[in-house]
Amino acid sequence: MSARPGGPETAARSHPARRPGRVLTVIASCLALLAAAVVVGVRALGQEPTVTLLANWTGEDATRFREAVIExxxxxxxxxxxxxxxxxxxQVLGADVEAGTPPDVVVLxxxxxxxxxxxxxxxxxxDGLVDQADFGSSWATPLADGHVYWFPLKADVKSIVWYPADVGEKQRQAAAHQPGQWCVGVGSGATxxxxGTDxxxxxxxxRYGAGVYERWARGELSWRSDQVKGAWSTWRDLVGAGGAPDLVRRALKTPYQRASEPVAATPRGCTLEHQASFTRNQPVWEHADGRYESSAQLIFGAPAxxxxxxxxxxxxxLHATPQAKRLIAHLASADAQRAWTAEESGFSVHGGIRPADGGTGSAWHRxxxxxxxxxxxxxxFDASDAMPPAVRDAFAEATIEFLAHPAHLDALLRSLDTLSATRGLTWLPSVCDRTS
Known part of the structure; x- marks a missing residue:
């Protein structure tokens, strides 16, 4: 910080009796400001080791991530x-890549x-930064060139249905066949x-197992096949797509984070939510002591x-700087993954962590x-997440259209088939750890 020319001198002449302690305080303050300016300058010049990281955690999740893993x-x-x-x-990453300013590390x-x-x-x-054996090929997937380009920081389970602790088995079975009892919200901003894709x-x-699922997720099974078309029709019947206007309107206008809010209403506005394990941290499910049942058992009556x-x-x-490499090694370590798991914000599949490690010991988490x-x-793996981005996005948009107008299904699936056949798309070699 620079003073105006003549400033300090003029001040001295105006106050000849200034006490030494006051002078020392002013000097100390100036030195502190100067030090701060030097730090800012050093950072601006890139001389302080810094790594940029882009992820999807905001609010309390971001705070937990920073405190448990980053700090x-x-x-x-x-x-x-x-x-x-x-x-x-x-969208942020795409814009940054196009502008030539991507982050060093990204979590997608x-x-x-x-x-x-x-x-x-x-x-x-x-290669050399992460041991693939710590995660297995289904999580750290080698691509066609034989290299691994990502690993999981945390994982979640999606084949589950949440319900309040005071809802018994018979009530759940009855609710599963009443569209109004499903808590549905498909809003999520740009995504x-x-x-609905879940x-x-x-x-x-x-209904059809991992083999059929993987063929579809790899672009090898038509969207108009009996299996895929049947899945859409089953969803229609379960949630009442195209039916009661109030239900459809609620599903279309409700953000997914708020889908379970009617559980807390009196009387309850809905009872069941088909959602990933991360939703258990929503206040509604914490208050209702949310329990889960596998979707196969509840919806299809399967034994497992x-x-x-x-x-x-x-x-x-994205950038192999020394500090970025160190961050990658840290995020892949058992210690960092155990710390994040302890927050019950997800689960680690790191081979060095036992399922009982970390966490508060809650039964649902274990x-x-x-x-x-x-x-x-x-x-x-979530099929839409594994599909090429253009197909993933079109799939998500199609579920919104289908909720309002299920009669459009044939046209929607034909469009998805056409898009999936586009040349130049990148499909993953596998999405399941086994198919039999």
Whole structure:
């Protein structure tokens, strides 16, 4: 900070009796301001180790992530993490890449999107930085070139239905066949519609198994096949698509985070929510002591799930700076993953962490952690997240149109078939850890 010319001298002549203590205080303040200016200058010149990180956690989730995972890294390595959280991170990343200013590290939910960035040479292979054996090939998926470009920081289970603790089995069975008892909200800003894709994916997976599901997620099974079309029709019947105007309007206008709010109403406005494990942290489900049941058991009366649909927050590297490499190694470590799991904001599938590690010991968290490690059942990644971005987005938009106008299904599926056949799209080699 610079004083105006002659300022200090004029001040001295005006106050010849200034006390020494006051002078020392002023000097100390100036030195502090000067030091701050030097720090800002050093950062501006890029001389302080800094790594930029883009992820989708905002609000309380971002605070938990920073406190549990980022701050320990900053203290240990003396590297500042410039974190940006956005609910529209795909759009933010796309704009940054196009402008030539992408972050060093990104956390995305879509392996299909990451595969496209890898094809375009925007991602750095993680060879030597991450041990694939810590996660397995279904989570740290090798692409056609043999390299791994991402790994999961956390995982979630999607083949589940939440209900209040005081709702018994017979009540749940009856509610499952009443469209008004489902808490449905497909709003999500720029990504609206994805809760609908979760429904269709899970129905297909539970009715036909991992083999059919994987063929479809890899672009090898027509959207107009009997299996896929049947999944859409089943969803229609369950939630009343195109039926009661009030139900449809509620589903279309409600953000997914608020879909369960009618559970807290008197009388209850809905009882069941088909949503991923992360929704258990919503205040409504915490207050209702939310419990879960597998969607296969509740909707189809199956003795057990045919497979678990899962999702993940996947870490990828765009700039191989020394500090970015250190952050990648930290995020892939058992310690960082255990700390994030302890927040019950998700689950780790790191081989060095037992399902019982971390967390507060709540029964729902322990049991879902075990479901993620169940070697007797297949685990299939969220199909829309695994699809090429253009197909994923069109799928999400189609679920919104279908909710209001189910009679448009044939036209919607024909359009999705045409889009999926477009040349040059990047499809993942696999989305399930096994298909039999």
């Amino acid at each position: 320990p890294f900053e203290r240990e390595h003396h590297i500042r993490v410039d974190y940006q959280g956005s609910n529209a991170e795909s 939910t879509g392996p299909g999107e990451l595969a496209e960035y890898a094809r375009q040479k925007h991602l750095v292979a993680l 609206s519609g994805w809760p 429904w269709i994916e899970d129905i297909l997976l539970q 799930p045919r497979a678990w649909e899962v999702s993940g927050d996947l870490v990828a590297l 049991s879902l952690a075990l479901a993620l490690r169940d070697e007797r059942t297949a685990h299939c």
